[in-house]
Amino acid sequence: MSTANSSNSSTPYSALIATEKGAPFALTEAERHEIEHAIHHYEDPRAASIDALKIVQKNHRWVPDGAIALIAELLDISAADVEGVATFYNRIYRQPVGRHVILVCDSIGCFLTGFDELYAALQSKLAIQPGQTTSDDRFTLLPICCLGACDRGPVLMIDDNTHFNVSPSNLDQVLEQYA
């Protein structure tokens, strides 16, 4: 790495990161285009960092290491800055997740209406702890702060869908919608 860094014409930093990990990562043309489009909304390319991470995550479910460096290049900021943003926000995943992510609201509105029972039922049904993914890669279980539907709690989100008034008794009907 020390020799490659001294040359400004050869391998870019991002490619080194990607190959060091043994998993070459490249942004697709569409991803690159989408990120460049997002940059135009703001005064400064850095502002598109969260958009860029979300664009990658939409296609890969998570943000692989190589993407961090490529996004940094595209936005002309350091990879450390992109990583700092990626690790700050709880909806950016820096580890692989399952095909569907279950976000369970654990804030007070849902706590008052049965969160504990729902969370326990989810963990026993899926046989995982919060933060884990089922062995068939189907679900990842995560807690999330108030989803803004306290009048219809307990609430959870699976992928882009919000499910209201979820309880251990109707949980199966909710989960079976996700293969």
Added chain:
Amino acid sequence: MSSNVNVGLTNVSPETHPLTWRYTQAGKAVLDIQDYEKLEGYSALKKAFTGMQPADVQAEVKASNLRGRGGAGFPTGVKWSLIPMGPDAGQKYLVCNADEMEPGTFKDRMLMEELPHQLVEAMAVSAFAIGASKGFIFLRGEYILAAERLNAAIEQAKAAGYLGDNILGSGFNFELFVHTGAGRYICGEETALINSLEGRRANPRTKPPFPQLAGAWGKPTIVNNVETLMNIPPILVRGAEWFKGLSQGKSPDAGTKMYGISGRAKLTGLWELPIGTSARELLYTHGGGMADGLDLTCWLPGGASTDFLMPEHLDLPMDYDTIMKAGSRMGTALIMVVDNKQNIISVVRNLEQFFARESCGWCTPCRDGLPWTVKILQAIEQGEGEPGDIETLQQLTRFLGPGKTFCAHAPGAMEPLQSALKYFPDAFAQGIRADA
């Protein structure tokens, strides 16, 4: 499935319910621009852009006595008046805080999902008033439907000439974008929100300088809540005096308020009522009281970061100053009722776990004090509190209180704790080990 809105209210009209009358009259979301226009939609924008100067709009809003509906209650007209005006003011921004994450709060979701055009119109006229040529709706990433509907509304408004260059021949340009977040409660703090909008970690910024002078990208920026902004078009159409009269003498504050109920009440949902309506009227007249077999132990007037109030406070008018005098804050005015089957220590523990996790980690009292608070509460919850734990909690409410931290996160977290210590000393005492 939508929230219950205005259940049981009759005579919902533009004169009495400026925020929700369109939804209630239509009986559904008003998504199409033509449907919105048929219901007086964009009439405030036409009035402002064809007959008013920015200073006129500012003056009307100031005269209306509108106060910020995001929780702090700061007068909107005063906030606006701090932004530089005139030909040399340069680039300015209007940002809508639509990062609704305060536990117990679900009003902005409803307003944006059902009435997206009212927010678009509100942003255009507000941007005109402060001279901002660019606006962002900072929307939490989980509000998928709101994002779709706002983006569709923006496209329709652009096509109709209500956004873009030289709006209605006024010479004023305004571009509006929806920026969706990636989580973290702290983004709702105005300066953390600006950092997040700039693509940075959402740590709060030092104040001063206030965003009105140096906000997004160092430029003058106004950040207003969704509900606050959506009051602006009706104020322009019907006038400041009409707006002040909406509280019907229940409060010196002006306008209506989106009130709500969550917890184990008979009916939960949202009601647009005169500001100053009492929690008793809200809970018992509109919400039907507590669910069968349950009694009210205490209630949070407006979110997780407000002090608990007791049943004896139910008759107070729910407005900023009255609730403040009672030792709490109106906050978002969506009340959460705690019933007698709940363990109050567990309720407080849940609240503090939320704040501990959502601390951005920037300053030490918040980053370290909140997990410490949680640890003590967990011990007390399990009957394993040590002698001195209650005193430590009391000390933490001071060390994490106003003035000790970088932003209002930790002081907000201390509000439910300090009030629980005040109202339920026995519950805490029972959690201290007897054999210690």
